[in-house]
Amino acid sequence: MIKAAYVHIPFCEHICHYCDFNKVFLKNQPVDEYIQALLEEMKRTIKEHPTTALETVYIGGGTPTALSASQLDCLLKGMKEVLPLAQVQEYTIEVNPDSIEEDKLDVIQKHGVNRLSMGVQTFNEDLLQAIGRTHSRKSITDAIKRSRLAGFSNISLDLMFGLPGQKPIDFIETIQEAIALDIEHISAYSLKVEEKTVFYNRKRQGKLSLPPEEDEVEMYEQLLKMSKEAGFGQYEISNFAKAGYESKHNLVYWNNDEYYGFGAGAHGYVNGVRHQNHGPLPKYLKAVEEGTHPTLSTHKVSHIERIEEAMFMGLRKKEGVSFAEFERKYGHSLLELFREQIDLLEKRGLLVCQDGAIKLTENGLLLGNEVFEQFIAVLENE
Numbered sequence: 152m153i154k155a156a157y158v159h160i161p162f163c164e165h166i167c168h169y170c171d172f173n174k175v176f177l178k179n180q181p182v183d184e185y186i187q188a189l190l191e192e193m194k195r196t197i198k199e200h201p202t203t204a205l206e207t208v209y210i211g212g213g214t215p216t217a218l219s220a221s222q223l224d225c226l227l228k229g230m231k232e233v234l235p236l237a238q239v240q241e242y243t244i245e246v247n248p249d250s251i252e253e254d255k256l257d258v259i260q261k262h263g264v265n266r267l268s269m270g271v272q273t274f275n276e277d278l279l280q281a282i283g284r285t286h287s288r289k290s291i292t293d294a295i296k297r298s299r300l301a302g303f304s305n306i307s308l309d310l311m312f313g314l315p316g317q318k319p320i321d322f323i324e325t326i327q328e329a330i331a332l333d334i335e336h337i338s339a340y341s342l343k344v345e346e347k348t349v350f351y352n353r354k355r356q357g358k359l360s361l362p363p364e365e366d367e368v369e370m371y372e373q374l375l376k377m378s379k380e381a382g383f384g385q386y387e388i389s390n391f392a393k394a395g396y397e398s399k400h401n402l403v404y405w406n407n408d409e410y411y412g413f414g415a416g417a418h419g420y421v422n423g424v425r426h427q428n429h430g431p432l433p434k435y436l437k438a439v440e441e442g443t444h445p446t447l448s449t450h451k452v453s454h455i456e457r458i459e460e461a462m463f464m465g466l467r468k469k470e471g472v473s474f475a476e477f478e479r480k481y482g483h484s485l486l487e488l489f490r491e492q493i494d495l496l497e498k499r500g501l502l503v504c505q506d507g508a509i510k511l512t513e514n515g516l517l518l519g520n521e522v523f524e525q526f527i528a529v530l531e532n533e
Contacts, residue, residue: 159414168283171345173416188439207400227262248294249286256301307336335396463523471510
């Protein structure tokens, strides 16, 4: 039974230099029509693939809080009517520090949203400008205060490292400021220069100066050290939480469980099939208007692919991949399938068998991709 749903809001008031998510400038866009199409897609999907109760909902973007308070009210009210939300444990919405006014906070809390994921990236004013963010250090702290006053007790901050011109001391100061705000969760990702972004074009032109690899490693090591000292538990390569505040929704992805994906450009995983919706708004809206699913592509996940996904997603978690749970879900012993790979990675000090699971070591955390690739395309010839 599917217990999670992702909802995509593609509108942004400003496009960041690093972002490759499906997004469009807010101005002159058919926002109200999009909300109605989104609710219609949900209604049809739930009818075709029913579930009794969702446990996690995540509204991402784009910038969901680019919507007005009345538009957010329409969306969230409609979702209550269409989706089985009575038993939702974690209801997250992404917010930008400079677009989360009191009226929007009141609306989203009224409808049961209980977790905010705030796109901060850095507290350094120069770096904020360099990556195309429009908020300031002060607007971050003000947004946290407003959110607390509105009653939100579960706030996550998104941070980035390896930014152009960023030095280890810059990221250390950002971690310090994030911790000082007494938030419950931190997600911290290294910059990946993706196609169709401003940074990608600059890199092609030789105009993007990124930190050396050793600086990026130092930033990550400082993140591990400082978050631990501040009482955050690392439960995934890039995610850190105070006890009890681990993201239930993101664990759905890392546990390789199925979920609904609603909205333009959204990805979903339902009944063994991964799908992606049309990204361009006209195509998405037209498909819904014509009474069809707004699906761009589908892929039936094979048994071998499910096993591979279980490995490279599950090993991202600090608890690793459980021997017993793996065999229960996939009908094979981990050692039966991957003994050679596990032995090799253990000898290299990147993997350890411990507490009934295989998991990354501290060195493995730094070289995660090298570990994950050992489990890809291994079983195809068997």
